[in-house]
Amino acid sequence: MKKDDCIFCKIANGEIPSNTIYEDDLFRVILDNGPATKGHALVLPKDHSADIFEMPEDTLAKAMVVAKKVAGKLKETLSCDGLNIVQNNGECAGQTVHHFHIHLIPRYADDGQLIGWKPGSPSSEELEKVRKTINGES
Ligand code: AMP
Ligand code: ZN
Numbered sequence: 001m002k003k004d005d006c007i008f009c010k011i012a013n014g015e016i017p018s019n020t021i022y023e024d025d026l027f028r029v030i031l032d033n034g035p036a037t038k039g040h041a042l043v044l045p046k047d048h049s050a051d052i053f054e055m056p057e058d059t060l061a062k063a064m065v066v067a068k069k070v071a072g073k074l075k076e077t078l079s080c081d082g083l084n085i086v087q088n089n090g091e092c093a094g095q096t097v098h099h100f101h102i103h104l105i106p107r108y109a110d111d112g113q114l115i116g117w118k119p120g121s122p123s124s125e126e127l128e129k130v131r132k133t134i135n136g137e138s
Contacts, residue, residue, distance in 0.1 A: 003048040008099035012044040021073070026059065027066045032103070037111045039078045043067050043102040050098045051089040067102050080106035084115050 002009040010016040012028045021041060022029035032040040043066050049055040055063075071083050086103040088095035105115065122130075132138040 001047055003099070006048055006099050008044050008097055008101060009046075009048050012046045012099075022066065022070050024066070026062060029066065029070050029104075036103075036105050036113050036115065037080075037108060039074045039080065039104075039106040041070060041074065041104040043070065043104065045100060049100045051095065051100055052087065053089065055100050063100075063102060067104060071104055074104060074106050078106055081109045082107035086115065 002013060007016065011018045011030060014028070018028070019031035019033075020028055021031060026047070027043055027045055029041050029043050032042050043063055045055070045059055045063060047059065049059075052060070067085060071085070074080060075083065084103070084105040084107060086105060087101070088103075105113075107113070129138070
């Protein structure tokens with residue numbers, strides 16, 4: 001299902017032009033218009049889901065297969081040295097367009113981009129507490 005006011009629904013379904021590098025019946029992969037690096041691409045499902053929590057499992061699995069296919073194409077054609085897969089859910093996680101998408105970010109040895117996080121240093125007790133919370137043990 002498409003969502004009327006969603007720009008990625010419109011792009012994925014061809015109502016707004018995009019730099020498409022892959023398309024099939026369920027997905028369109030486009031070049032990001034604010035790329036982190038050369039070839040930064042977005043895997044867009046044609047059906048609307050806001051985020052991973054709303055994504056049907058079968059579509060999600062197929063999205064990763066498309067991501068692999070296009071990652072290979074990017075590596076082959078752009079000769080990148082590596083590639084980050086990023087997928088943001090929720091504003092605090094950096095999501096700005098609330099239509100599920102997977103970022104494919106080719107990496108080059110000298111690209112100077114920063115994609116990462118500041119590692120924490122929890123004690124083993126703190127880690128265990130988190131594990132118990134997640135596993136419903138406390
Ligand atoms: P996120 O922050 O994970 O929601 O990612 C949204 C991404 O979509 C950003 O990297 C934007 O540069 C990109 N973006 C937003 N609008 C467009 C558009 N019309 N065409 C291509 N990329 C877009
Ligand atoms: Zn949408």
